[in-house]
Amino acid sequence: NAGVMQNPRHLVRRRGQEARLRCSPMKGHSHVYWYRQLPEEGLKFMVYLQKENIIDESGMPKERFSAEFPKEGPSILRIQQVVRGDSAAYFCASSRALEETQYFGPGTRLLVL
Amino acid sequence: DQQVKQNSPSLSVQEGRISILNCDYTNSMFDYFLWYKKYPAEGPTFLISISSIKDKNEDGRFTVFLNKSAKHLSLHIVPSQPGDSAVYFCAARTYGNKLVFGAGTILRVKS
Numbered sequence: 656n657a658g659v660m661q662n663p664r665h666l667v668r669r670r671g672q673e674a675r676l677r678c679s680p681m682k683g684h685s686h687v688y689w690y691r692q693l694p695e696e697g698l699k700f701m702v703y704l705q706k707e708n709i710i711d712e713s714g715m716p717k718e719r720f721s722a723e724f725p726k727e728g729p730s731i732l733r734i735q736q737v738v739r740g741d742s743a744a745y746f747c748a749s750s751r752a753l754e755e756t757q758y759f760g761p762g763t764r765l766l767v768l
Numbered sequence: 769d770q771q772v773k774q775n776s777p778s779l780s781v782q783e784g785r786i787s788i789l790n791c792d793y794t795n796s797m798f799d800y801f802l803w804y805k806k807y808p809a810e811g812p813t814f815l816i817s818i819s820s821i822k823d824k825n826e827d828g829r830f831t832v833f834l835n836k837s838a839k840h841l842s843l844h845i846v847p848s849q850p851g852d853s854a855v856y857f858c859a860a861r862t863y864g865n866k867l868v869f870g871a872g873t874i875l876r877v878k879s
Contacts, residue, residue: 659811661811686865688865688866688867690867690869695871696871697772697774697857697869697870697871697872698812698857698859698867698869699869700866700867700868703864703865703866710864711864711866713866714866746811746812748867750865753864753865754800754861754865755865756802756814756817757814757865757867758814759804759811759812759813759814760811761809761810761811762809762810762811764809
């Protein structure tokens with residue numbers, strides 16, 4: 656019974672490069688959420704997606720960040736032209752339905768040099 | 769605007785004793801509260817939750833209490849074990865199943 660899978664677990668990028676973070680939800684879960692954790696802080700909501708739809712992207716920066724959850728394959732969080740301030744842990748969570756418990760993946764630690 | 773606050777950055781407890789972690793919130797529209805436990809380099813693990821219509825929920829060694837009038841909740845762990853040492857996050861659910869997290873409390877259980 657696999658949990659939420661995220662890859663890569665660690666990602667190093669230079670300023671100006673692109674970062675792609677992948678998330679496969681738990682089996683049977685069709686709701687995916689992305690959160691970001693900066694050092695010494697709690698997790699901050701970024702975006703909520705269902706298959707092929709962005710439901711709520713109110714926590715995502717308007718520029719350089721995008722997310723998708725295609726009909727087939729994992730959810731992708733894409734950060735273009737990364738800057739040092741993007742260095743953080745990015746966590747994906749999934750739930751079976753709206754208003755059900757969210758279960759988190761192990762996270763992707765992004766370091767921008 | 770910090771809607772969920774965990775005012776104690778850390779807590780140290782002797783093995784076998786009770787650990788009490790506290791959380792305050794400001795938004796009365798939160799309808800559900802959750803506690804997650806997190807080890808370094810791992811994702812948060814769901815522990816226990818409580819609906820805003822209840823004042824207590826218990827699961828084994830873990831009990832969550834909710835005081836709506838004070839906008840306060842607490843997690844009790846008894847008896848505490850060394851394996852409980854981790855960061856504990858309080859989270860509140862708002863519209864659209866969006867979670868708002870506190871900054872976390874580091875719990876150290878000494879053997």
